[in-house]
Amino acid sequence: KPATTAMSLPTIDRDTLDGVLKRRFFFAPAFDIYGGVSGLYDYGPPGCALQANIIDVWRKHFVLEEDMLEVDCTMLTPYEVLKTSGHVDKFADWMCRDPATGEIFRVDHLVEEVLESRLKGDKEARGEAADSVSGTEEKKRKKKVKEIKAVKLDDAVVTEYEEVLAKIDGYSGPELGELMKKYNIVNPATGGPLSEPLEFNLMFETAIGPSGQLKGYLRPETAQGQFLNFNKLLESNNTKMPFASASIGKSFRNEISPRSGLLRVREFLMAEIEHFVDPLNKSHPRFPEVADTGLRLLSNTTQHEGRTEVVEITIGEAVQTGLVDNETLGYFLARIYKFLIKIGVDHNRLRFRQHMRNEMAHYAADCWDAELHTSYGWVECVGCADRSAYDLSVHSNRTNEKLVVRQTLAEPLTVESFEVELDKKKFGPKFKKDGKKIEQFLNSRTQCELEDLAKELSEKLKITFNVEGVDSSVEIEKDIISIEKKTRQEHIREYTPNVIEPSFGIGRILYSLIEHNFWIRPESDQRAVLSFPAVIAPTKVLLVPLSNNEAFEPMVNELSRLLRRAGIPAKIDDSSATIGRRYARNDELGTPFGVTVDFQSVQDRTVTLRERDSTKQVRGTVEEIIASVQRMVGPDAVSWEEGTEGLASFDAAAE
């Protein structure tokens, strides 16, 4: 398997890969025989097992390791909840219509594709090789963006296009509209003009109940369910802070134009963590354990300069220099890194990209995406955001249900604050029916505003202000009101926790992982191999009788039984194909080990064990081989050399 360097990212023969994925039914378009629905995919047996194994490692790596509280909340969500969270108003993409053909485009994708194709045309005109975009995707894109025209651009225009592309995730809808005008972007297929960008909400809507009157949506993320259950979760944790909840489940986005296979779909599996933390203390007790983990980081500063280089530094240094906002956020970035490496992601095809300032939600303190490089480019696979106290606050305000932590203080806290006192006997008669409104106005002033009013009162011996709903200007004199700084002792501190949210798109990770582990065996017929780590491989062992001679059956069945008892998923391939062909089929499925039963096996209970990547073989008794496999699968798997120590190597005929 060729090593990759940071500088030269490998190119993938995607046609060959797509062939393998289809032939072995890793996944396929859903409702295929009905013509399919774009953005919907079914996972076949190997894809489904791969997904289950990734989830299993995720649960051990995060939920069990850190004692998180896993919950399972409903996907159906009433309008009111998503109105409050902001999704009804803001969870949208910008689209534009071609009024002539009725076609709908996602605006940022359209701008991206048109500029990329112009840059490609420029390279052609200059006689440079275009970036390799392989097979199918190029064909598809060509259909949309028509033939790429070899037109040379001014150097300044090239630089401008490259800068726009580096910042493409940061533009608002109106800004994208400006770009369309500026660069004369039209329907690439017809050349016809397009409408102004319009917002399209990405949530699937439905009605709950027989009356049809309760409007609901399919959730766009699993997070809201965790926020709404905050009080119950805090209680489950014996009211201790900090703690994290976690959830694994499907979410939905009604994408405008799904593309790129599993990378942009309308229904997808997510795994999300909500780590609740004291806003005054975002340190993490286990941070020292991960501080020297080296990460490849792409900061927002670099991006705002229109560049995309990464720096590779330790997370300890990144937090110390303030590049990453706080220890807890840094801790999770390192843990995400370790998880991705464990399941087989290539270090050099993984970077952490910081969100640009205008890309981030207004309440977010900092946000980094783990991006994996694929033949479709860099793909956001894990988001890790500091959502601050936003979600708990808005739900609490809307429902009047307190979502807070009450911390008993070891020493009472002395608090100074400005307080308003009114002489009610004089205040009441003076303001009559307006009194209540004026009192409410005064009580809802901030400390800062009260300080100003106190100053005004001491200087002018009266204060003057306007209150909504009260006709004339209000004037109160010093004999009726006092505004003074007072000192109080507080024994309980009440606060709304901040939330650090690592959010995993399992389908995107799964697909990127497949690309990172895909290679072609250069010898022997260009055979494709998927080199999954044993821990996530769909099947761990292939059992292969030499031929379909009945003599092999009892031993194959015994092996199957013994492996099952050891908890090792195995499959029998007793088809009539040659051993070599059966191993080849299996390399495409990513099965790390093969056990062959031959005539000698029946006589002395020895079998051969084959390793997928090296095709090396060893021979040993049934018991030795099973023990050897057991050492090489699972989370603490040892290497082939270590796992087969003491077993005789075996030279099979060339496959």
Place this chain on the structure above:
Amino acid sequence: KPATTAMSLPTIDRDTLDGVLKRRFFFAPAFDIYGGVSGLYDYGPPGCALQANIIDVWRKHFVLEEDMLEVDCTMLTPYEVLKTSGHVDKFADWMCRDPATGEIFRVDHLVEEVLESRLKGDKEARGEAADSVSGTEEKKRKKKVKEIKAVKLDDAVVTEYEEVLAKIDGYSGPELGELMKKYNIVNPATGGPLSEPLEFNLMFETAIGPSGQLKGYLRPETAQGQFLNFNKLLESNNTKMPFASASIGKSFRNEISPRSGLLRVREFLMAEIEHFVDPLNKSHPRFPEVADTGLRLLSNTTQHEGRTEVVEITIGEAVQTGLVDNETLGYFLARIYKFLIKIGVDHNRLRFRQHMRNEMAHYAADCWDAELHTSYGWVECVGCADRSAYDLSVHSNRTNEKLVVRQTLAEPLTVESFEVELDKKKFGPKFKKDGKKIEQFLNSRTQCELEDLAKELSEKLKITFNVEGVDSSVEIEKDIISIEKKTRQEHIREYTPNVIEPSFGIGRILYSLIEHNFWIRPESDQRAVLSFPAVIAPTKVLLVPLSNNEAFEPMVNELSRLLRRAGIPAKIDDSSATIGRRYARNDELGTPFGVTVDFQSVQDRTVTLRERDSTKQVRGTVEEIIASVQRMVGPDAVSWEEGTEGLASFDAAAE
């Protein structure tokens, strides 16, 4: 834990149970702080772990044990697929409206509730004790059905009501309408009249894509995705038959009036198996392994007689006598039984009820539900139906995609059939433009029809028939047509497989399981215990330091690490509550083992191990205790006596 007998099903103190489930956050109404949405529930940490463990056992028991092909298909489903499957037209319940109040009732439930309350009133009037329906549910029902009036009914009426109730699942909408008229069933709250029964489709509808023109639904079952992928699955199985696919995922039903907690919800987890089998051979190779499994069966004959007694016989006998239609169906009933017992279902609160003839889909050959008894009555938890070739046939017809098995015959089959031959030279000129229609008509005749035509031809020397789209009657004479029986050799047999479908409602199983494992410790303060088998218990071990003295911390953390490495989920409870109170909390969570670290532990590395149900304790070294726990958890768990052999028993102070 008191044993139950078939005759006296235990009653549950549901108020106490509900208190435990709420306090420990097994599950709770979703969107609780927004007032909730009926029929939607969130699972908290123990409920979520319980669910994950049930799924894990299910996957091992079915998918791995039988080498099934697991798939994961989308929930969003286009209209066309569900139109073909029959769900758009038939997946409905009957509801009726109160035109005065706007209230909506599910008709079968309404009839059931009203007749049950009248029977209860009759019992009161006769001075008999009413059936015990505990706390909350009774209160709720009373609200709906008003006060139960102690009115004596005629003996004949009582018998009639009881017969109707035994058959309640078998009535059509119009029949329910007749019952409403006959028994004068009105709005129980107001006494106002209700509308005729109307059909209400139970699928949630949505629109896919930005144009809003592709109508879709949330799937009502996971089965359709498996049928649509039949060809790919058969290919994955090297075209071998029989085989099964399986799927675990959420499905949705827009219930008219959700009730009974987790038992009738709008979004639920299903696990479904589609076992594809040759319709001519429904034997099962592994049937002998399960033939002597004893099941409690309630046949449709018994139900049609208005009775509900079960017979307890072996599945071998049930298949032999034809009570259960075939071996494969019988095999799955026995495997379902073994699965349910393994996860902790009470044998005496489990019965298999056969569907009545009018309750079953028209295409189904036979259908049995595994029902579990709860404080809400008998609940359908697993359906096991023979769906025949229905689904594959309708999708194949609609899409023109063959969904068949092609079996190479060991010996060619001699097939006799009537075949039509036309003398084209005479036929063409005679019928001109009508020729094609007439030929199509002849080619689409059944063998039976051809036999009749052959007879007519040999008797009358001509045949006469009408063809749609051809104006006059068609007459063909013997010199133009021959219809004769011919003999052919077939080497390939092509057939549409039949499907046996075991379908599990995981939420209903989970809830019933909780009831079956719930009891109150009679001594010591009426403490509630959930006696889950270790294999499904949310947490296996509670780690309890004697107090929050710092001296215990290192050993507690070491135990936690060692257990995690052994793959045994454990929780630390280092709160300041007394040991007894911490054990009590834990009994409510169903944790089977507790390990206590005390002052002696720190000196000699021994700890105590407590068993939840008996509260027995033993003492041993850290290593001994972990090895002991390891023997007692997991699928092949041994008993407490066996698991703790050789360890010293330990007398703790009374809890």
